[in-house]
Amino acid sequence: MKKLLTVLFGAFVLTLLGFSGKSGELQASSGEPTGEVSAYLQGAYIGVADAQSKLTAGGFEVVAAFESVKEGTTIVFTCPTLKREAAKPNRANIAAMRLFVDDKEKRISLANPVYFGKAYMQKDYNHATFSAVKAKLEKAFPGLKDSEDKMKFKDLAGFHFTIGMPYYEDTKILGEGSSADLLAKLKAYKGGKDLAFEIKISNDTTLVGYAVGAGTKRFVDKIGRANAGLMPWPIVVSGGKATMLQAEYYIAMNYPLLGMGQFTGIALIPGDIIKDLSKPFK
Structure with missing residues (x-):
């Protein structure tokens, strides 16, 4: 009984903090991750021009390079798969993936398609589709490692920061x-x-x-x-x-x-x- 009460209390606290998401949206299908997923894939430093070349050679379309912070550049890229998924109703945000080149800290960081795919595609997420995009990035940039920034995969679709804060659809x-x-x-x-x-x-x-x-x-x-x-x-x-x-x-x-x-x-x-x-x- 004591163990049951502890579990119930833990679930109640998570709900109050807003990290548990909406019911009915977080059921993982076969093959989806069961634990945490990193938000970013990080790698050894390369310059903006080299990063763009690797993206292009890997089958991605480089859309823009933007100075997002002093001594740091966001490379925005896409591909036919991302555009196709983005064409579904209310899913346009997934069209753009980002690679951050940090000239100050000497590292690169790529948005993880699985993480943002689940967050932005919600119930329309297909794990085979987004894990394939992730695999293309890992092939283009060998040696990528998971970032410390992570979230439970099952929480991504119904995420909001805390109680009273907006969800994905609250644009x-x-x-x-x-x-x-x-x-x-x-x-x-x-x-x-x-x-x-x-x-x-x-x-x-x-x-x-x-x-x-x-x-x-x-x-x-x-x-x-x-x-x-x-x-x-x-x-x-x-x-x-x-x-x-x-x-x-x-x-x-x-x-x-x-x-x-x-x-x-x-x-x-x-x-x-x-x-x-x-x-x-x-």
Whole structure:
């Protein structure tokens, strides 16, 4: 009885903290991981040009290189498999994978397709599909190792940082209008200098990477430059709306080891990001 009460109490605490996800969404299918999955695959340092060459040789399309932090570059890349998965309803964010080249700390860090695939594809996740993309990256970059940033695989689809915080589907609408008009506004604002990349997914859906203000993006230095590859911010233009993943979700998903104290230290950042990304649509 004592052991049973301990188990029940532990489950109750996890639910209060918000790490247990939504019921009915976390059942692992055959072949899916049963434990933790790393958010990143890390490797020995190579320069931006060499990293881009390896991606291209490995069958990936390099979309853009973006200075995400001082002495650090995010290489955004995709492939036909990712685009195909992204074409499913409300799944556009998975089209862009990221490789962060850290010239300061001399290391590279790639987004793990299995980790972000499960998070962004939710019930549409297919493990064979995303493990195959991961295998292509491991072939292109031999010697990759799992990062310390990890989360239980079963928790990824229903993740939110804590009680009252947004889930994947709780996106923020930045602007409304035809896809053509919304994209035109993003390109016109400040001469388009903040538009980092575009990935056309269908006739009506485009995934865009956009820069937030210089002051806003300094939060990365506060909580750890190792995961700076989350910048530029993804915006989905589709169905007459431009939407973004809520900052409380997107930051925590990219920083699975983020503590409550660290999050409190950047408490104003989610609001600042919305302000920055709303400006092109005013």
